[in-house]
Amino acid sequence: MPSVAQHCSFVLLADFDIDRGAQLTYQFPQPLGTDEGLLANLMLPDGAERQAEDWTIFFLNQTPFNSIAPVLALESPDINEVHHEEEEEEDRPELLYVLNLVRTKLDKTVRRGAIVKAMAICTPHSFIEIFKPVLLMALDDYFANPSQDCLARLFDAVNSMDISMAPTLTRYEKLIMRTSERKDVFVEKFEEPRPYTTEISVAQTHKAGDSVGSHSSFEESILMRTLDDRGKGKDVDKKASGGGALSLQPSNQHSPSEASFSLDGSAVWVESGDQTYTYGSSSAGSGGSRSTSLRGRKSTDASSSSSSHHNRDRSGAVTPSANASAPVLKDTHYFPATIEYNDHQLPIRLPLSTFPEEVGDYSLIQLVQTFSQPSTVITGPQHPHLHTSGNQTHPIIILFNALVTGKRIIFLGHHRPAGQVSNYVLSACALGSGCGIVLRGFIKRAFPYANLTNREEWESIPGYIAGVTNPIFESSGSWDLLCDIGTSRMLISKDIHTTYPASTSVPPGQLLTRTGTLKAEGSVGSEEEMAVRPSKELNAMQKAEFIGKFDNADNIFIDDIISAISLHYGEAHVRARFTEYAARFVRIAARYEEDVLAMTTSIGYPNTTYTEYHGDRPQLGSGICFLDEATGARELAANASRIDAWRRTESYQLFQHDFMKLKLQSPIQGIDVAHQLWRLRHSKRMPDGEVELIMRTLAENIQTYDQVTELLSLLPPHHQGLQPLSFGLFHQQESIRDLTVEIFNELRSYPVGVQFLQSLNHFQRYAYVRQAHERENRLLREQNTLTIPPSFVSRTPSNRSESSLAAG
Incomplete structure (x- = not known):
């Protein structure tokens, strides 16, 4: 185990006592120095006794009322640098993410007939979902033998997880990985040699999925014929030395048809007259092939298609595999690790392309589907900050607008598990921030689970985003937008115009004329007439109503998202689209x-x-x-x-x-x-x-x-x-x-x-x-052209004839 804890800063345990209520029983390795009653109530949410098991998420060091004291820097600087962006405010303590598991066990021998306990891990990592398996085992262990030793074992087990070999990806590498469906993307980044096959079929590279287009029968037919012709071509591998010169290799063998043409690595068949050329990297063992180096190149990560498979060592060289049948590639989107707890090896898949504003395993698809139902109703006054398309504004766009404009938002889940409500809050943060890639500052004001105990504190945060299960908050009126996940309805505060007066820097009528001349070919029709009206005749809300009558980019975008979800595009595709939005x-x-x-x-x-x-x-x-x-x-x-x-x-x-x-x-x-x-x-x-x-x-x-x-x-x-x-x-x-x-x-x-x-x-x-x-x-x-003196060139017959032609 490292001398300094890296993954787990604290382990907490809370019990529910019928006489004293929620109690924080243990804090390991030392007390956090914050309100124990607050922590206990966050770990034991309202209605926990009605759920056999529930997960909740909350944050520490977020605001003054939930900051721990003293602040312990238990995390490793190296790990923090890999998985978190640099914290700009040096004097601000690092945010701690808390994953909490609460469980209810029926027991007729105790009062109220049930035992309710909760265990939580405090970690500097935003990908807290990876700790769920070990937390499940640890809470089972505590139920069987309730003692602080269980917390110590969990603390040591989590911190013994070794991710020192996890590849470090730059911002742009993460962006590529997020949208790629290839299981071998950036496989060269892994420190240890991993099974790698260059047998990339055409169908694999063009297969439809979460972020790619539809299937192509044309490409499938190419694949089938390619399989028939496999083995007829000559293998061309990249030089392990890194020279990587381009090569032209005439082949006397039967040339493959165009159907077998593919770019499986850096070598491609090209037919030219009676000979077949391979355009790609020269092979170290290509025999009498002719190689011409144009400029030095690094070795590529794949070679041409062949009947044999290869592995790649740490230097980038391709070597034959000892096993003729290549093993299935591991998904390089995740780094495989293990947590050893009570002699059990728990496999962990560490995501490599997350950003700090992404917390947990949230789902934008679930968020869109919940508030895109036919039964979705939006009640309350319209406001130009929220209704950018007037009364045609989609609920998801209203939510996005409320997030980026700093409105107070509540997600209400009456009789719903607190963990489900928490996921909606985390999804909303990802929605507003572009999945953490574009904007930030949403997690800082998010409270995935909030209750009456600390109501005054979190309601005092400007633009808070809170998840609650108690319906009393609906009547409190201390919110600007309330999203009821049980009924799929959105409520806009009746006082929103008073709280946020609608005003723009330029009157809307003037805006339409100032941003450009609207010509007839733009097919705007009556919009031109609206543009030349005096600005006092067109207020902000009327302008939004007017704009909404046209094909609005927001509505087109949401229609595309709903269509993609209905066609079973995955979460990665939907996240990428909202990032672009x-x-x-x-x-x-x-x-x-x-x-x-x-x-x-x-x-x-x-x-x-x-x-x-x-x-x-x-x-x-x-x-x-x-x-x-x-x-x-x-x-x-x-x-x-x-x-x-x-x-x-x-x-x-x-x-x-x-x-x-x-x-x-x-x-x-x-x-x-x-x-x-x-x-x-x-x-x-x-x-x-x-x-x-x-x-x-x-x-x-x-x-x-x-x-x-x-x-x-x-x-x-x-x-x-x-x-x-x-x-x-x-x-x-x-x-x-x-x-x-x-x-x-x-x-x-x-x-x-x-x-x-x-x-x-x-x-x-x-x-x-x-x-x-x-x-x-x-x-x-x-x-290869010889340098000829200019005086000699001028006397050549060809040049004389060209000169005479030019003169003529």
């Missing part, structure tokens, strides 16, 4: 600050467009893009009220700091990559000069591994991965095609880039390999 809201706010408030934004890139003549060279655009001016004007108008309200919250200030820090530390400097990718995806009639400048800028700025991961994090599979860049392979200008090949060649240098290239469809991959083959041949010819 939160990020887009922030980019709209940055545009709002520039266009409407006429200020230099500090939360996003400045709003500029591509300029062909900007000084000595053209300039790329930046900032959020819209399909047309009318769409942009409508979106800014719809978001005006909630943006103004968000700008007055602590969340806005935290994001200002985070954005400036991220901008300074970003591997790709001086370019808004998201803007360029949006242009490649959606713009129509792009100037060739802009396309070339985008590709050239990307090629110049994608030279390191960190730059590659930043680019790939903006190309998730559910947005077709590398497809926006692959359009350059089919451009009419050769320079753009060459730049695209150069970018893809750089991606090939890294295992994660190879995996993204594998996700290209059959035609994109074939175009890439063919053009890369031609480009390599062209560069080879240029390298």
